[in-house]
Amino acid sequence: MSKTSIYLKESATGKLVKAALLDEIADAHLAMWVASWCSEMERHCAGRILQNKPEDHHWDWKAKAAHWRPLLGYHSFAIVCQGELQGLMMANDLQSARLPIQFGKALVYVEYLATAPWNRSEVQMPPRFSGVGTTFISAAIELSRTIGYRGRIGLHALPMAESFYLEKCKMDALGRDTACQSLMYFELTEEKAELFRQDGRNR
């Protein structure tokens, strides 16, 4: 497992805080997920109707990890800051692009991406840290470049996250995918991935 130093922005102060991006979700991260993330999510969801719960409240990262860990085509990432888990992502490198300009070319597909409950404005105001989502998208782009996919990535977005991928990540929306719960499908071309990387240096 390798560790990269990154910075998250503390929302309350605007200060950048040093954090670690790890290119594997280890048992220790799953233990953190159970100990703090799950309990915070349960506390937030208690008494709420389904529509008012975070869209990913039912994601069981332990079960997901058990499935993807033995597989070569799956890659997982975790962000830890101040001793606490701040986000988790799982991606695979088995899928191909749908955008006409890069149709059929291999890409990294982001299967699951989530920031910790306390980093979400719907759970806590102000959220504790921002920057988890953009850090993970950067990591997916770097993975794509490392394995020869030139930065191409794709994903299906949960409805609440669509604006993030469209506006912040400048991904192309290809419409709702009836084969995937009618979620909006997004892709990033290698050119846009490069722009995202350049923007990241200025972020």
Place this chain on the structure above:
Amino acid sequence: MKEHDKRTMTLNLTAREMAVLEELTAKRGLNKTAVMRLALRLLQAVDSKVQMGHKLIVENEQSHEKSELVIL
């Protein structure tokens, strides 16, 4: 990203297999090594699903005709 320790092997392919590999490199935008590694990862992912009792089904998007791919 995390596995830098690589092993080397020689792969002998027939002319037809090499032609298919070259076609896939062009189509997928990858080099030959990357295509072979992708094939390995895909086979492992499919094999894992089949071992769990899943079936591999392909569907024609227009006609919605489905057929099962049998993995040996």
